[in-house]
Amino acid sequence: MKRLPDTELEVMKALWSTGPDTPRALLEDRLAPFCWAANTINTYLSRLADKGFVAVRRAGRSNLYTPLVGQEEYLAFDSRAVLDRLYGSPRNFVAALAREGMRRGELEELQALLDQLNGGQAK
């Protein structure tokens, strides 16, 4: 697996949010905030198809798009890649975030997750 560039990632995010066999129109809807030309979205979709990230299926006059790589799968891969690139460990990543200043609630959320990951049983 390879890390995706920012724009292609945005397209994947849209696809993940819409599920399989997403019609083109819906996809454009989800991507509307970016104000990309329709052709631009085309290019990103072709590239994603080339890379094996989405399947394109013809349905009548139009196309349906389906993500071939799941969100969970990609996030798992990407998060580890982030560590390898610069941080080395989750600890270092979170430490960097903390230095920048965590936002309201982020720390609590994280603590709650850790509690859960620890199996709930207190030490």
Added chain:
Amino acid sequence: MKRLPDTELEVMKALWSTGPDTPRALLEDRLAPFCWAANTINTYLSRLADKGFVAVRRAGRSNLYTPLVGQEEYLAFDSRAVLDRLYGSPRNFVAALAREGMRRGELEELQALLDQLNGGQAK
């Protein structure tokens, strides 16, 4: 600030590890594992200088290089950029990591950091 490409980041990592006014020879030493041609390192340094990440100073026959952006500063920026790009929150990032399988000790390290960030006082 802008995120750096992988190779330039490796050069910055080397510079951070060697401190200010790093002579060229030492830098090449640190970068030896990458087996880059000397010219290649030159290019990365020029690009980093253009981007304002390093200062170059002439010292006699050779150059000295100094990082203009601190490691802490860059990590703080980059970690937040990672969240904005794909995860949204530290929680989601760590959840993705957990799904991929945390490595030995990573979870404990992280918990220890959180304890510390929470100011130590148990709730």
Added chain:
DNA sequence: ATCATTATACTACACTTGTCGTTGATGCTT
């Protein structure tokens, strides 16, 4: 059958990144 619509496929182009080769300046040797 022809024309207009429309969505897709193909092509283009500038900028970035990864990687070096070539040129040029500076100083050391003789």
Added chain:
DNA sequence: AAGCATCAACGACAAGTGTAGTATAATGAT
């Protein structure tokens, strides 16, 4: 002063990315 060695500046080039225009093919209206 001439030639050699060294290091840095500049130029180069392929692949990837951001962004979109032009061409083409299928559909529906006359």
